[in-house]
Amino acid sequence: MLFNTQYPLVQAPMAGVQTSALCIAVSNAGGLGSLPCAMLTTSQLRTELQAIAEGTTQKGNAKPYNVNFFAHTPPEIDATRNQKWKNALAPYYAELGLNIDEFPSGQGRTPFNDESAELLEEFKPPYVSFHFGLPKPELLKRVKAMGAQIISSATTVEEALWLQANGCDFIIAQGLEAGGHRGHFLNHDLNLQMGTFALLPQIVKAVNVPVIAAGGISNAKGVAAAMALGASAVQVGTAYLLATECSTSAIHRKALQSEAARHTALTNLFSGRPARGIVNRVMRELGALSEFPPEFPLATPGIAPLRAKAESMGSGDFSPLWAGQNASDCVPASARDITDMLTPGFQH
Ligand SMILES: Cc1cc2nc3c(=O)[nH]c(=O)nc-3n(C[C@H](O)[C@H](O)[C@H](O)COP(=O)(O)O)c2cc1C
Numbered sequence: 001m002l003f004n005t006q007y008p009l010v011q012a013p014m015a016g017v018q019t020s021a022l023c024i025a026v027s028n029a030g031g032l033g034s035l036p037c038a039m040l041t042t043s044q045l046r047t048e049l050q051a052i053a054e055g056t057t058q059k060g061n062a063k064p065y066n067v068n069f070f071a072h073t074p075p076e077i078d079a080t081r082n083q084k085w086k087n088a089l090a091p092y093y094a095e096l097g098l099n100i101d102e103f104p105s106g107q108g109r110t111p112f113n114d115e116s117a118e119l120l121e122e123f124k125p126p127y128v129s130f131h132f133g134l135p136k137p138e139l140l141k142r143v144k145a146m147g148a149q150i151i152s153s154a155t156t157v158e159e160a161l162w163l164q165a166n167g168c169d170f171i172i173a174q175g176l177e178a179g180g181h182r183g184h185f186l187n188h189d190l191n192l193q194m195g196t197f198a199l200l201p202q203i204v205k206a207v208n209v210p211v212i213a214a215g216g217i218s219n220a221k222g223v224a225a226a227m228a229l230g231a232s233a234v235q236v237g238t239a240y241l242l243a244t245e246c247s248t249s250a251i252h253r254k255a256l257q258s259e260a261a262r263h264t265a266l267t268n269l270f271s272g273r274p275a276r277g278i279v280n281r282v283m284r285e286l287g288a289l290s291e292f293p294p295e296f297p298l299a300t301p302g303i304a305p306l307r308a309k310a311e312s313m314g315s316g317d318f319s320p321l322w323a324g325q326n327a328s329d330c331v332p333a334s335a336r337d338i339t340d341m342l343t344p345g346f347q348h
Pocket residue numbers: 012013014015017036037038068130131174177178179180181214215216217235236237238239322323324325326
């Protein structure tokens with residue numbers, strides 16, 4: 001089986017809503033569990049890697065797992081764009097009693113770097129996946145030298161060919177249905193983005209490496225359909241959001257189980273980059289894809305205080321409620337039960 005797992009199933013890394021607990025549970029249930037590292041400090045990353053190494057090893061037998069990083073190039077902070085963002089959010093700061101003079105700015109997310117590579121060298125994860133392309137060649141070489149196999153997302157055939165040419169061992173075909181951030185990195189024109197079942201066969205035809213289908217796959221029929229279209233495995237995120245082992249917030253869980261889950265949209269309001277989430281108040285009022293936020297990931301710090309304040313009052317009006325287009329298919333269950341539900345055709 002691909003990835004030396006029982007099932008051709010990768011649990012999508014989901015920054016902000018999961019820790020090592022979900023990764024361990026899915027790896028032990030026969031899928032490839034993933035740890036999202038984009039929001040972890042080096043010391044948190046060390047703790048999580050230690051937990052995974054211990055949690056996925058039974059009687060000396062280690063289950064495979066995947067660690068995931070962002071591979072974007074941090075942009076320069078642009079004072080004019082930051083001011084525009086501040087102006088757009090100022091009425092909400094006033095409404096929630098926050099001081100606009102304390103409007104934070106900064107990078108918000110750190111990409112894979114030498115420090116992360118150094119730590120990975122200690123733990124030698126079998127799989128390392130990247131979002132938004134790949135890190136610089138010297139860094140990628142370092143990861144490959146550890147013996148890790150490389151995975152990254154393509155949202156177009158051009159990106160898939162680029163990833164293959166630049167050393168990727170497995171390519172995720174990320175369709176437009178997918179929850180969370182779009183992984184595009186060669187061209188930011190959203191008109192080029194395709195649905196999973198249009199994108200997947202085109203990528204399968206174009207590349208020689210195994211292709212993993214992602215986006216809107218939330219049940220066994222979806223898995224079977226992706227495999228029929230040439231996928232070697234699937235990557236599933238949203239369907240795990242209600243897993244017992246997922247740290248999805250109560251507000252996010254409530255939205256996923258409500259009528260609101262039927263309406264997701266791509267929005268750049270939470271980070272500066274298009275990502276799919278359940279439509280909420282700030283998306284409706286500012287427009288889901290807006291000219292106000294600065295470049296990714298510079299939009300994150302400014303909206304964070306609104307999110308924290310609103311959430312403390314039980315509201316998800318300013319929260320990124322990341323979810324794919326099949327969010328209404330989510331069921332609360334253990335990660336093992338969700339994994340089994342997705343893979344009945346592969347059970348022995
Ligand atoms: C809550 C959430 C957070 C996500 N965070 C990440 C991430 O940190 N890294 C990453 O590579 N992909 C991330 N993704 C995207 C997934 O890798 C994947 O493309 C997506 O979950 C597949 O579509 P689905 O959600 O419909 O299953 C995230 C998705 C969700 C739903």
